[in-house]
Amino acid sequence: MSARETFDVALEGAVFACAQVHPGHEESFDHWYGLDHFYSGGVLGPAVLSGKRWFADRKLRESRFVSDDCLHHDPRAGNHLAAYWLTTGGLDGFFSWVRPQLAVLRAEGRMFEARSHVIVDGYRAARVLAHSGSSPVHPIVALDHGFGGLFVSYGEPASAAPVLAETLPQRSLGIVFAPAAGSLDNDAVQTPPGTPGLAFPTASGAAVMTMLFLPARPPSDIAWSRRIALELARASGTTPLWGAGFSAIEPGSSSHVARMG
Numbered sequence: 001m002s003a004r005e006t007f008d009v010a011l012e013g014a015v016f017a018c019a020q021v022h023p024g025h026e027e028s029f030d031h032w033y034g035l036d037h038f039y040s041g042g043v044l045g046p047a048v049l050s051g052k053r054w055f056a057d058r059k060l061r062e063s064r065f066v067s068d069d070c071l072h073h074d075p076r077a078g079n080h081l082a083a084y085w086l087t088t089g090g091l092d093g094f095f096s097w098v099r100p101q102l103a104v105l106r107a108e109g110r111m112f113e114a115r116s117h118v119i120v121d122g123y124r125a126a127r128v129l130a131h132s133g134s135s136p137v138h139p140i141v142a143l144d145h146g147f148g149g150l151f152v153s154y155g156e157p158a159s160a161a162p163v164l165a166e167t168l169p170q171r172s173l174g175i176v177f178a179p180a181a182g183s184l185d186n187d188a189v190q191t192p193p194g195t196p197g198l199a200f201p202t203a204s205g206a207a208v209m210t211m212l213f214l215p216a217r218p219p220s221d222i223a224w225s226r227r228i229a230l231e232l233a234r235a236s237g238t239t240p241l242w243g244a245g246f247s248a249i250e251p252g253s254s255s256h257v258a259r260m261g
Contacts, residue, residue, distance in 0.1 A: 010088050050144050069203070072200065084143075095184065102189065117191065134168070155207070
């Protein structure tokens with residue numbers, strides 16, 4: 001039988017989990033997330049294609065772009081990030097699986113309390129950004145490719161039409177995601193109702209996320225972050241709110257742990 005007759009390979013959406021690990025708990029968090037939760041709460045879920053982890057040290061967090069209209073409660077929080085690609089049926093299948101899965105893991109004592117959720121949400125893949133010198137890597141394998149850095153931006157949908165990105169870094173890959181209903185809620189992650197840290201807050205209630213995969217670690221430069229965030233907003237047809245750089249975590253390595261604080 002052909003591959004098409006047995007399964008579909010397509011990037012339907014993404015799970016995005018950004019957290020702030022509490023000071024002094026970086027090593028124990030990395031052990032828990034890297035050797036347990038990355039799998040038991042992520043890549044072992046149904047319709048998951050792949051997963052990848054990143055971190056942001058203090059200099060990267062301090063150099064984020066934050067607009068005057070940004071409503072996030074703590075825009076410079078978030079020193080750990082994990083993303084998972086979902087294939088066909090993943091947006092329904094994964095979140096239907098992960099809600100009870102989190103309850104099972106919690107009952108088994110396999111959750112980690114010394115962290116705060118910053119952004120934990122699901123998204124539907126919308127389109128790939130076209131720009132001069134863009135990476136030839138297919139979006140399906142973006143998490144496996146070995147990009148050294150990532151820049152994530154959030155914007156509010158605007159009336160302006162998207163424009164061709166002209167000044168993004170060479171050999172970078174940009175993917176635009178739209179919000180997807182039915183991801184996680186406070187009950188699933190065991191936080192009080194109304195506690196922030198799940199969907200990115202906007203005045204309209206909708207946020208567009210763009211992930212720009214970079215060949216190398218992004219610079220800790222607020223002017224650079226602002227320029228990239230504004231360019232991604234123009235290319236995605238949004239009003240820019242927030243932009244943040246992250247460095248890739250090498251699987252099996254703990255060299256990043258000392259820099260997460």
